[in-house]
Amino acid sequence: xxGVTQTPKHLITATGQRxxxxxxxxxxxxxxxxxxxxxxxxxxxxxxxxxxxERAKGNILERFSAQQxxxxxxxxNLSSLELGDSALYFCASSVGEGLADYNEQFFGPxxxxxxx
Amino acid sequence: DQQVKQNSPSLSVQEGRISILNCDYTNxxxxxxxxYKKYPAEGPTFLISxxxxxxxxxxxxxxxxxxxxxxxxxxxxxxxxxxxxAVYFCAAGPSDDKLIFGTGTRLQVFP
Numbered sequence: 001x002x003g004v005t006q007t008p009k010h011l012i013t014a015t016g017q018r019x020x021x022x023x024x025x026x027x028x029x030x031x032x033x034x035x036x037x038x039x040x041x042x043x044x045x046x047x048x049x050x051x052x053x054e055r056a057k058g059n060i061l062e063r064f065s066a067q068q069x070x071x072x073x074x075x076x077n078l079s080s081l082e083l084g085d086s087a088l089y090f091c092a093s094s095v096g097e098g099l100a101d102y103n104e105q106f107f108g109p110x111x112x113x114x115x116x
Numbered sequence: 117d118q119q120v121k122q123n124s125p126s127l128s129v130q131e132g133r134i135s136i137l138n139c140d141y142t143n144x145x146x147x148x149x150x151x152y153k154k155y156p157a158e159g160p161t162f163l164i165s166x167x168x169x170x171x172x173x174x175x176x177x178x179x180x181x182x183x184x185x186x187x188x189x190x191x192x193x194x195x196x197x198x199x200x201x202a203v204y205f206c207a208a209g210p211s212d213d214k215l216i217f218g219t220g221t222r223l224q225v226f227p
Contacts, residue, residue: 042217058214090159107159
């Protein structure tokens with residue numbers, strides 16, 4: 001158990017809909033990272049928040065947005081969903097701010113999103 | 117364009133033998149390299165890392181080798197154990213930017 005929790009574990013929805021994925025980081029971690037893993041794809045970095053502020057942005061679509069709240073949990077919002085958005089979405093957390101803290105990223109179990 | 121490639125989607129190795137997982141990268145600006153292990157229904161777990169100033173890093177049964185001229189790294193597991201059966205992701209990046217992950221190699225260690 002990494003200490004990072006993600007809810008829900010599974011989500012099935014229809015095209016055009018909007019969903020929210022939730023992540024609670026490890027106690028004491030200030031950074032939250034979101035990754036997408038599509039079928040046969042590696043983990044794609046989406047976005048990082050550090051202590052409530054956006055820290056780095058990756059290949060995140062405009063239909064997707066995220067935020068980190070004062071209690072440090074984070075939500076990833078996916079809207080106007082398309083079939084191709086079906087994937088595993090992982091959240092990770094770390095104590096540090098810098099992306100050089102690679103070996104300190106702890107991953108949650110992921111949310112599997114299926115868009116029908 | 118995949119900057120980090122794991123060309124073998126799967127690998128099967130007998131228990132006790134050596135497992136060698138390979139990873140190639142294209143970006144010469146990458147200076148930090150990591151391996152993550154992932155079991156089903158769990159998130160990836162950090163395994164071992166290496167910076168570009170080294171060519172080898174060892175941690176118990178796990179050793180990562182880096183060949184900068186070939187832009188190639190490999191993970192050696194010796195001896196392989198059934199509990200090592202998992203998907204292994206290679207990741208790389210510059211030390212001040214995001215990680216790029218490979219597509220993973222599924223390792224199966226059989227008795």
